[in-house]
Amino acid sequence: MGDTPVLWVPELWTGGERGFWAKLEGRNPGGIKDRPALHMVGEARKRGDLRPGAPIVESTSGTLGLGLALAGVVHGHPVTLVADPGMEPLMRRLLLAYGARLEIVAEPYAEGGWQAARRARVRDLLARLPGAYCPDQYTNPDNVGAYAGLARELAARLGRVDVLVCSVGTGGHSAGIHRVLRELSPGVRLVGVDTVGSTIFGQPARTRLMRGLGSSIHPANVAYEAFSEVHWVAPAEAVWACRRLASARYASGGWSVGAVALVASWLARREPAGTRIAAVFPDGPERYFDTVYGDAYCAEHGLLDGKPEPDPDELPYPGAAEAVRWTRCTRVTRPEPAACGGAIEAAEAGR
Incomplete structure (x- = not known):
């Protein structure tokens, strides 16, 4: 990379x-977002925010998902990605082939659209998966x-x-x-x-x-x-x-x-x-x-x-x-x- x-x-x-x-x-193997995916996961591991083997959960339109799937392989974390129906079929197949799990939201929110709907699903998953970590690409420095x-x-x-x-x-x-x-x-x-x-x-x-x-x-x-x-x-x-x-x-x-x-x-x-x-x-x-x-x-x-x-x-x-x-x-x-x-x-x- x-x-x-x-x-x-x-x-x-x-x-x-x-x-x-x-x-x-x-x-790069998956595109530009291989850089932040590996960096965010690596930094979270250093700080102790992401424990060994803990799940990674994130909202993505695709490219960051490829990077997080790569980070999951490199560091040994299961990866769950929340997307919407607009994700290309080819991207879905790639992410599944790379070992990621996909959650597809059904409807956009009236305020915030598909992204708000995806992020709400991420919150639900974080509550259900003990120790899960969300890189939150939108706000993470x-x-x-x-x-x-x-x-x-x-x-x-x-x-x-x-x-x-x-x-x-x-x-x-x-x-x-x-x-x-x-x-x-x-x-x-x-x-x-x-x-x-x-x-x-x-x-x-x-x-x-x-x-x-x-x-x-x-x-x-x-x-x-x-x-x-x-x-x-x-x-x-x-x-x-x-x-x-x-x-x-x-x-x-x-x-x-x-x-x-x-x-x-x-x-x-x-x-x-x-x-x-x-x-x-x-x-x-x-x-x-x-x-x-x-x-x-x-x-x-x-x-x-x-x-x-x-x-x-x-x-x-x-x-x-x-x-x-x-x-x-x-x-x-x-x-x-x-x-x-x-x-x-x-x-x-x-x-």
Whole structure:
């Protein structure tokens, strides 16, 4: 795990001379979240929060689940993962093959959606399983600390990073990489990439098709003060970028990868020549054969509508209007608790 490749990617619209550097975290055994899974479990064992052989229980949309299954094998812990029906069939089969037990919640909560429902199930399981431990990726500072190595790898490979582009879900990798990278590359700017329908940056909660980024709660690990701007990307735009990456560079991934590549390509066209842009690709394409790369699925959901517009819509502040396509805002603030209709409280109850 670690020391993943860094690939030069020409910007996606024209394939011209400008572009960005992509950190290919899909080359880890399970993806980027192998790093926090092993780190959180290791630190919990050191503190005595996780006893030898005790169960690990966590809520996941998939990638962290792969990392926790790996941690369970390495350290000898049974792993129970709480997911929702949106988890891809391939991911379910992989997690079961890796020895994890799956619990699938049936209905989303009115406030906090599927994530709140999953976290409530985690609380129930923790009460029923003596000695069980939940890493709680949304609030655990060890999630943030796990990415120091990735930041140092980027600095060693690129020397200087001017702009860091990260998808945002739990907030762990954007906060952790930026925190270390700004010591090695003073002045580095952090650009967040979210999905339409996500509440993280103050947009209204909607049903979300994309997994691995976005949230229906406000995770405590999101470092709002660190972001210079945020972009919301729609599923069809991410699909176009994923497929363009695959055909042009023989390297791609899932929803987060497409969304990040779209934004990083736009920045490559807009920033002054010589700006060194690093984008983190959290996973590879393997688990998305039936979704992002499945023509029937994409056609059913209207995701094959062609190349996105070359520029995003602009918002003066996050709540000015609802983002329904690629949209950008340079004013990033921590949303007020009332804006999420109780989702924060639902999340905090699951700590």
